[in-house]
Amino acid sequence: MPCIGVLGGMGPAATVDFMAKLVALTPARRDQDHLPMVVANLPQVPDRSAAILGRGPDPLPSLQRGIDLLNHSDVGVVVIPCNSSHHWYAQLSASSQAPILHIAQACVRKVPDGGRTCVLATRGALASGFYQRELAAxxxxxxxxxxxREQPLVDETIRLVKAGQPEQAGRRLxxxxxxxxxxxxxxxxxxxxxxxxxxxxxxxxxxxLIDSTLELARSTVDYALHAGWNHC
Incomplete structure:
Protein backbone atom coordinates (compact mmCIF):
# COMPACT_ATOMS: atom_id res chain seq x y z
CA MET A 1 0.00 0.00 0.00
CA PRO A 2 1.34 3.50 -0.78
CA CYS A 3 1.98 5.79 2.16
CA ILE A 4 2.68 9.41 3.02
CA GLY A 5 6.30 10.47 2.57
CA VAL A 6 7.52 13.25 4.85
CA LEU A 7 10.72 15.09 3.97
CA GLY A 8 11.48 16.55 7.38
CA GLY A 9 14.09 17.56 9.91
CA MET A 10 13.92 21.25 8.96
CA GLY A 11 13.65 21.60 11.85
CA PRO A 12 13.07 18.41 13.85
CA ALA A 13 10.57 19.96 16.29
CA ALA A 14 8.51 21.29 13.39
CA THR A 15 8.48 17.82 11.83
CA VAL A 16 7.24 16.26 15.07
CA ASP A 17 4.57 18.98 15.27
CA PHE A 18 3.44 18.15 11.74
CA MET A 19 3.24 14.43 12.54
CA ALA A 20 1.26 15.08 15.74
CA LYS A 21 -1.21 17.28 13.87
CA LEU A 22 -1.60 14.70 11.11
CA VAL A 23 -2.35 11.98 13.67
CA ALA A 24 -4.81 14.24 15.53
CA LEU A 25 -6.65 15.08 12.30
CA THR A 26 -7.03 11.45 11.22
CA PRO A 27 -10.44 9.96 12.08
CA ALA A 28 -9.32 6.77 13.82
CA ARG A 29 -10.61 4.51 16.58
CA ARG A 30 -7.70 2.05 16.55
CA ASP A 31 -4.10 1.84 15.34
CA GLN A 32 -5.12 0.28 12.05
CA ASP A 33 -7.30 3.28 11.12
CA HIS A 34 -4.30 5.62 11.03
CA LEU A 35 -2.37 6.61 7.93
CA PRO A 36 0.91 4.92 6.99
CA MET A 37 3.83 7.32 6.87
CA VAL A 38 7.55 7.22 6.11
CA VAL A 39 9.61 10.08 7.52
CA ALA A 40 13.03 11.14 6.28
CA ASN A 41 14.21 13.30 9.17
CA LEU A 42 17.26 15.10 7.75
CA PRO A 43 18.38 17.95 10.02
CA GLN A 44 21.77 18.27 8.28
CA VAL A 45 20.21 19.85 5.17
CA PRO A 46 21.96 23.24 4.79
CA ASP A 47 20.06 26.34 5.84
CA ARG A 48 17.41 27.06 3.21
CA SER A 49 16.92 30.74 3.92
CA ALA A 50 20.64 31.50 3.89
CA ALA A 51 20.99 29.76 0.53
CA ILE A 52 18.14 31.72 -1.06
CA LEU A 53 19.81 34.93 0.10
CA GLY A 54 23.18 33.82 -1.31
CA ARG A 55 24.77 33.42 2.12
CA GLY A 56 25.17 29.67 2.40
CA PRO A 57 25.58 26.37 0.56
CA ASP A 58 22.94 25.04 -1.79
CA PRO A 59 20.57 22.64 0.05
CA LEU A 60 19.03 21.26 -3.15
CA PRO A 61 21.34 18.21 -3.44
CA SER A 62 20.52 17.22 0.15
CA LEU A 63 16.82 17.77 -0.45
CA GLN A 64 16.97 15.66 -3.59
CA ARG A 65 18.71 12.86 -1.66
CA GLY A 66 15.82 12.97 0.77
CA ILE A 67 13.36 12.72 -2.11
CA ASP A 68 15.33 9.75 -3.43
CA LEU A 69 14.95 8.00 -0.06
CA LEU A 70 11.20 8.48 -0.30
CA ASN A 71 11.18 7.31 -3.93
CA HIS A 72 12.53 3.98 -2.66
CA SER A 73 9.86 3.75 0.05
CA ASP A 74 6.69 3.34 -2.06
CA VAL A 75 5.26 6.72 -1.06
CA GLY A 76 2.16 7.94 -2.83
CA VAL A 77 2.48 11.60 -1.88
CA VAL A 78 5.28 13.75 -0.47
CA VAL A 79 4.97 16.58 2.03
CA ILE A 80 7.69 18.93 3.28
CA PRO A 81 6.93 20.66 6.61
CA CYS A 82 9.47 23.38 5.87
CA ASN A 83 8.25 26.47 4.05
CA SER A 84 11.57 27.78 2.77
CA SER A 85 12.29 24.45 1.04
CA HIS A 86 9.41 25.20 -1.33
CA HIS A 87 11.69 27.68 -3.10
CA TRP A 88 12.93 24.51 -4.87
CA TYR A 89 9.45 23.03 -5.37
CA ALA A 90 9.80 22.64 -9.14
CA GLN A 91 13.16 20.86 -8.92
CA LEU A 92 11.98 18.59 -6.10
CA SER A 93 8.78 17.74 -7.98
CA ALA A 94 10.89 16.78 -10.99
CA SER A 95 12.92 14.43 -8.75
CA SER A 96 9.93 12.89 -7.00
CA GLN A 97 8.01 9.90 -8.29
CA ALA A 98 4.99 11.00 -6.22
CA PRO A 99 3.21 14.37 -6.23
CA ILE A 100 4.39 16.92 -3.67
CA LEU A 101 1.73 18.94 -1.86
CA HIS A 102 2.55 22.66 -1.78
CA ILE A 103 2.44 24.20 1.69
CA ALA A 104 1.71 27.74 0.48
CA GLN A 105 -1.22 26.60 -1.63
CA ALA A 106 -2.64 24.75 1.38
CA CYS A 107 -2.32 27.90 3.52
CA VAL A 108 -3.63 30.44 1.06
CA ARG A 109 -6.83 28.43 0.58
CA LYS A 110 -7.64 29.27 4.21
CA VAL A 111 -7.16 33.04 3.94
CA PRO A 112 -10.54 34.81 4.06
CA ASP A 113 -11.37 37.33 1.37
CA GLY A 114 -10.94 40.96 2.33
CA GLY A 115 -8.79 40.55 5.43
CA ARG A 116 -5.59 42.54 5.65
CA THR A 117 -2.99 39.76 5.56
CA CYS A 118 0.61 39.67 6.77
CA VAL A 119 3.05 36.89 5.90
CA LEU A 120 5.55 35.91 8.59
CA ALA A 121 8.39 33.80 7.23
CA THR A 122 12.14 33.49 6.98
CA ARG A 123 13.89 36.20 5.03
CA GLY A 124 14.67 33.61 2.36
CA ALA A 125 11.06 32.53 1.92
CA LEU A 126 9.98 36.16 1.66
CA ALA A 127 12.71 36.85 -0.90
CA SER A 128 11.61 33.80 -2.89
CA GLY A 129 8.08 35.24 -3.04
CA PHE A 130 6.08 32.04 -3.44
CA TYR A 131 3.56 33.03 -0.76
CA GLN A 132 3.14 36.47 -2.27
CA ARG A 133 2.49 34.92 -5.69
CA GLU A 134 -0.14 32.55 -4.31
CA LEU A 135 -1.89 35.40 -2.50
CA ALA A 136 -1.78 37.67 -5.55
CA ALA A 137 -3.26 34.88 -7.69
CA ARG A 149 11.76 46.68 13.36
CA GLU A 150 9.57 43.62 12.77
CA GLN A 151 11.48 41.04 10.72
CA PRO A 152 14.21 40.77 13.39
CA LEU A 153 11.47 39.66 15.81
CA VAL A 154 10.40 36.95 13.36
CA ASP A 155 14.02 35.88 12.86
CA GLU A 156 14.57 35.63 16.61
CA THR A 157 11.32 33.70 17.12
CA ILE A 158 12.44 31.09 14.60
CA ARG A 159 15.95 30.92 16.05
CA LEU A 160 14.67 30.39 19.59
CA VAL A 161 12.33 27.57 18.57
CA LYS A 162 15.16 25.83 16.74
CA ALA A 163 17.25 26.25 19.90
CA GLY A 164 14.59 24.51 22.00
CA GLN A 165 13.27 27.67 23.69
CA PRO A 166 9.61 27.94 22.60
CA GLU A 167 8.47 30.06 25.55
CA GLN A 168 11.06 32.74 24.88
CA ALA A 169 10.16 32.50 21.20
CA GLY A 170 6.53 33.12 22.11
CA ARG A 171 7.46 36.43 23.72
CA ARG A 172 9.20 37.60 20.55
CA LEU A 173 6.28 36.49 18.39
CA LEU A 209 -3.41 33.01 12.68
CA ILE A 210 -3.09 30.56 9.81
CA ASP A 211 -0.79 27.71 10.81
CA SER A 212 1.18 26.40 7.82
CA THR A 213 1.93 23.13 9.62
CA LEU A 214 -1.73 22.53 10.38
CA GLU A 215 -2.91 23.37 6.86
CA LEU A 216 -0.31 21.08 5.30
CA ALA A 217 -1.42 18.31 7.68
CA ARG A 218 -5.06 18.89 6.71
CA SER A 219 -4.25 18.69 3.01
CA THR A 220 -2.21 15.53 3.60
CA VAL A 221 -4.97 13.79 5.54
CA ASP A 222 -7.55 14.75 2.90
CA TYR A 223 -5.32 13.35 0.15
CA ALA A 224 -4.58 10.10 1.98
CA LEU A 225 -8.15 9.47 3.11
CA HIS A 226 -9.42 10.04 -0.43
CA ALA A 227 -6.88 7.45 -1.59
CA GLY A 228 -8.11 5.02 1.08
CA TRP A 229 -4.75 4.57 2.78
CA ASN A 230 -6.40 4.21 6.20
CA HIS A 231 -7.77 0.80 5.23
CA CYS A 232 -5.78 -2.45 5.13
Whole structure:
Protein backbone atom coordinates (compact mmCIF):
# COMPACT_ATOMS: atom_id res chain seq x y z
CA MET A 1 0.00 0.00 0.00
CA PRO A 2 1.34 3.50 -0.78
CA CYS A 3 1.98 5.79 2.16
CA ILE A 4 2.68 9.41 3.02
CA GLY A 5 6.30 10.47 2.57
CA VAL A 6 7.52 13.25 4.85
CA LEU A 7 10.72 15.09 3.97
CA GLY A 8 11.48 16.55 7.38
CA GLY A 9 14.09 17.56 9.91
CA MET A 10 13.92 21.25 8.96
CA GLY A 11 13.65 21.60 11.85
CA PRO A 12 13.07 18.41 13.85
CA ALA A 13 10.57 19.96 16.29
CA ALA A 14 8.51 21.29 13.39
CA THR A 15 8.48 17.82 11.83
CA VAL A 16 7.24 16.26 15.07
CA ASP A 17 4.57 18.98 15.27
CA PHE A 18 3.44 18.15 11.74
CA MET A 19 3.24 14.43 12.54
CA ALA A 20 1.26 15.08 15.74
CA LYS A 21 -1.21 17.28 13.87
CA LEU A 22 -1.60 14.70 11.11
CA VAL A 23 -2.35 11.98 13.67
CA ALA A 24 -4.81 14.24 15.53
CA LEU A 25 -6.65 15.08 12.30
CA THR A 26 -7.03 11.45 11.22
CA PRO A 27 -10.44 9.96 12.08
CA ALA A 28 -9.32 6.77 13.82
CA ARG A 29 -10.61 4.51 16.58
CA ARG A 30 -7.70 2.05 16.55
CA ASP A 31 -4.10 1.84 15.34
CA GLN A 32 -5.12 0.28 12.05
CA ASP A 33 -7.30 3.28 11.12
CA HIS A 34 -4.30 5.62 11.03
CA LEU A 35 -2.37 6.61 7.93
CA PRO A 36 0.91 4.92 6.99
CA MET A 37 3.83 7.32 6.87
CA VAL A 38 7.55 7.22 6.11
CA VAL A 39 9.61 10.08 7.52
CA ALA A 40 13.03 11.14 6.28
CA ASN A 41 14.21 13.30 9.17
CA LEU A 42 17.26 15.10 7.75
CA PRO A 43 18.38 17.95 10.02
CA GLN A 44 21.77 18.27 8.28
CA VAL A 45 20.21 19.85 5.17
CA PRO A 46 21.96 23.24 4.79
CA ASP A 47 20.06 26.34 5.84
CA ARG A 48 17.41 27.06 3.21
CA SER A 49 16.92 30.74 3.92
CA ALA A 50 20.64 31.50 3.89
CA ALA A 51 20.99 29.76 0.53
CA ILE A 52 18.14 31.72 -1.06
CA LEU A 53 19.81 34.93 0.10
CA GLY A 54 23.18 33.82 -1.31
CA ARG A 55 24.77 33.42 2.12
CA GLY A 56 25.17 29.67 2.40
CA PRO A 57 25.58 26.37 0.56
CA ASP A 58 22.94 25.04 -1.79
CA PRO A 59 20.57 22.64 0.05
CA LEU A 60 19.03 21.26 -3.15
CA PRO A 61 21.34 18.21 -3.44
CA SER A 62 20.52 17.22 0.15
CA LEU A 63 16.82 17.77 -0.45
CA GLN A 64 16.97 15.66 -3.59
CA ARG A 65 18.71 12.86 -1.66
CA GLY A 66 15.82 12.97 0.77
CA ILE A 67 13.36 12.72 -2.11
CA ASP A 68 15.33 9.75 -3.43
CA LEU A 69 14.95 8.00 -0.06
CA LEU A 70 11.20 8.48 -0.30
CA ASN A 71 11.18 7.31 -3.93
CA HIS A 72 12.53 3.98 -2.66
CA SER A 73 9.86 3.75 0.05
CA ASP A 74 6.69 3.34 -2.06
CA VAL A 75 5.26 6.72 -1.06
CA GLY A 76 2.16 7.94 -2.83
CA VAL A 77 2.48 11.60 -1.88
CA VAL A 78 5.28 13.75 -0.47
CA VAL A 79 4.97 16.58 2.03
CA ILE A 80 7.69 18.93 3.28
CA PRO A 81 6.93 20.66 6.61
CA CYS A 82 9.47 23.38 5.87
CA ASN A 83 8.25 26.47 4.05
CA SER A 84 11.57 27.78 2.77
CA SER A 85 12.29 24.45 1.04
CA HIS A 86 9.41 25.20 -1.33
CA HIS A 87 11.69 27.68 -3.10
CA TRP A 88 12.93 24.51 -4.87
CA TYR A 89 9.45 23.03 -5.37
CA ALA A 90 9.80 22.64 -9.14
CA GLN A 91 13.16 20.86 -8.92
CA LEU A 92 11.98 18.59 -6.10
CA SER A 93 8.78 17.74 -7.98
CA ALA A 94 10.89 16.78 -10.99
CA SER A 95 12.92 14.43 -8.75
CA SER A 96 9.93 12.89 -7.00
CA GLN A 97 8.01 9.90 -8.29
CA ALA A 98 4.99 11.00 -6.22
CA PRO A 99 3.21 14.37 -6.23
CA ILE A 100 4.39 16.92 -3.67
CA LEU A 101 1.73 18.94 -1.86
CA HIS A 102 2.55 22.66 -1.78
CA ILE A 103 2.44 24.20 1.69
CA ALA A 104 1.71 27.74 0.48
CA GLN A 105 -1.22 26.60 -1.63
CA ALA A 106 -2.64 24.75 1.38
CA CYS A 107 -2.32 27.90 3.52
CA VAL A 108 -3.63 30.44 1.06
CA ARG A 109 -6.83 28.43 0.58
CA LYS A 110 -7.64 29.27 4.21
CA VAL A 111 -7.16 33.04 3.94
CA PRO A 112 -10.54 34.81 4.06
CA ASP A 113 -11.37 37.33 1.37
CA GLY A 114 -10.94 40.96 2.33
CA GLY A 115 -8.79 40.55 5.43
CA ARG A 116 -5.59 42.54 5.65
CA THR A 117 -2.99 39.76 5.56
CA CYS A 118 0.61 39.67 6.77
CA VAL A 119 3.05 36.89 5.90
CA LEU A 120 5.55 35.91 8.59
CA ALA A 121 8.39 33.80 7.23
CA THR A 122 12.14 33.49 6.98
CA ARG A 123 13.89 36.20 5.03
CA GLY A 124 14.67 33.61 2.36
CA ALA A 125 11.06 32.53 1.92
CA LEU A 126 9.98 36.16 1.66
CA ALA A 127 12.71 36.85 -0.90
CA SER A 128 11.61 33.80 -2.89
CA GLY A 129 8.08 35.24 -3.04
CA PHE A 130 6.08 32.04 -3.44
CA TYR A 131 3.56 33.03 -0.76
CA GLN A 132 3.14 36.47 -2.27
CA ARG A 133 2.49 34.92 -5.69
CA GLU A 134 -0.14 32.55 -4.31
CA LEU A 135 -1.89 35.40 -2.50
CA ALA A 136 -1.78 37.67 -5.55
CA ALA A 137 -3.26 34.88 -7.69
CA UNK A 138 -6.27 34.90 -5.35
CA UNK A 139 -6.51 38.68 -5.40
CA UNK A 140 -5.60 39.00 -1.72
CA UNK A 141 -3.72 42.08 -0.58
CA UNK A 142 -0.66 41.10 1.42
CA UNK A 143 2.15 42.67 3.35
CA UNK A 144 5.34 41.51 5.02
CA UNK A 145 7.01 42.69 8.23
CA UNK A 146 9.02 45.87 8.35
CA UNK A 147 12.63 44.91 7.70
CA UNK A 148 14.19 47.01 10.45
CA ARG A 149 11.76 46.68 13.36
CA GLU A 150 9.57 43.62 12.77
CA GLN A 151 11.48 41.04 10.72
CA PRO A 152 14.21 40.77 13.39
CA LEU A 153 11.47 39.66 15.81
CA VAL A 154 10.40 36.95 13.36
CA ASP A 155 14.02 35.88 12.86
CA GLU A 156 14.57 35.63 16.61
CA THR A 157 11.32 33.70 17.12
CA ILE A 158 12.44 31.09 14.60
CA ARG A 159 15.95 30.92 16.05
CA LEU A 160 14.67 30.39 19.59
CA VAL A 161 12.33 27.57 18.57
CA LYS A 162 15.16 25.83 16.74
CA ALA A 163 17.25 26.25 19.90
CA GLY A 164 14.59 24.51 22.00
CA GLN A 165 13.27 27.67 23.69
CA PRO A 166 9.61 27.94 22.60
CA GLU A 167 8.47 30.06 25.55
CA GLN A 168 11.06 32.74 24.88
CA ALA A 169 10.16 32.50 21.20
CA GLY A 170 6.53 33.12 22.11
CA ARG A 171 7.46 36.43 23.72
CA ARG A 172 9.20 37.60 20.55
CA LEU A 173 6.28 36.49 18.39
CA UNK A 174 3.87 38.29 20.70
CA UNK A 175 5.79 41.52 20.09
CA UNK A 176 5.54 40.98 16.34
CA UNK A 177 1.81 40.29 16.53
CA UNK A 178 1.30 43.44 18.60
CA UNK A 179 2.95 45.48 15.84
CA UNK A 180 0.79 43.81 13.19
CA UNK A 181 -2.42 44.34 15.18
CA UNK A 182 -1.50 47.97 15.76
CA UNK A 183 -1.33 48.69 12.04
CA UNK A 184 -4.62 47.03 11.19
CA UNK A 185 -3.57 43.52 10.17
CA UNK A 186 -6.40 40.99 10.60
CA UNK A 187 -4.85 37.76 9.28
CA UNK A 188 -1.34 36.43 9.88
CA UNK A 189 0.07 33.52 7.90
CA UNK A 190 2.66 31.68 9.98
CA UNK A 191 4.67 30.74 6.91
CA UNK A 192 7.47 29.07 8.83
CA UNK A 193 6.80 25.80 10.62
CA UNK A 194 8.68 26.97 13.73
CA UNK A 195 6.22 29.83 14.29
CA UNK A 196 3.24 27.69 15.39
CA UNK A 197 5.42 26.22 18.14
CA UNK A 198 5.97 29.74 19.46
CA UNK A 199 2.35 30.83 18.98
CA UNK A 200 1.12 28.52 21.75
CA UNK A 201 3.14 30.72 24.15
CA UNK A 202 1.96 34.08 22.78
CA UNK A 203 -1.01 36.44 23.07
CA UNK A 204 -2.40 36.51 19.53
CA UNK A 205 -4.07 39.92 20.01
CA UNK A 206 -7.27 38.62 18.41
CA UNK A 207 -5.61 38.03 15.06
CA UNK A 208 -6.57 35.12 12.84
CA LEU A 209 -3.41 33.01 12.68
CA ILE A 210 -3.09 30.56 9.81
CA ASP A 211 -0.79 27.71 10.81
CA SER A 212 1.18 26.40 7.82
CA THR A 213 1.93 23.13 9.62
CA LEU A 214 -1.73 22.53 10.38
CA GLU A 215 -2.91 23.37 6.86
CA LEU A 216 -0.31 21.08 5.30
CA ALA A 217 -1.42 18.31 7.68
CA ARG A 218 -5.06 18.89 6.71
CA SER A 219 -4.25 18.69 3.01
CA THR A 220 -2.21 15.53 3.60
CA VAL A 221 -4.97 13.79 5.54
CA ASP A 222 -7.55 14.75 2.90
CA TYR A 223 -5.32 13.35 0.15
CA ALA A 224 -4.58 10.10 1.98
CA LEU A 225 -8.15 9.47 3.11
CA HIS A 226 -9.42 10.04 -0.43
CA ALA A 227 -6.88 7.45 -1.59
CA GLY A 228 -8.11 5.02 1.08
CA TRP A 229 -4.75 4.57 2.78
CA ASN A 230 -6.40 4.21 6.20
CA HIS A 231 -7.77 0.80 5.23
CA CYS A 232 -5.78 -2.45 5.13
Missing amino acids: RGIDWEIPDGE QQMLAHAHGRGVEVVIMACTELPLAASHADTHGLL
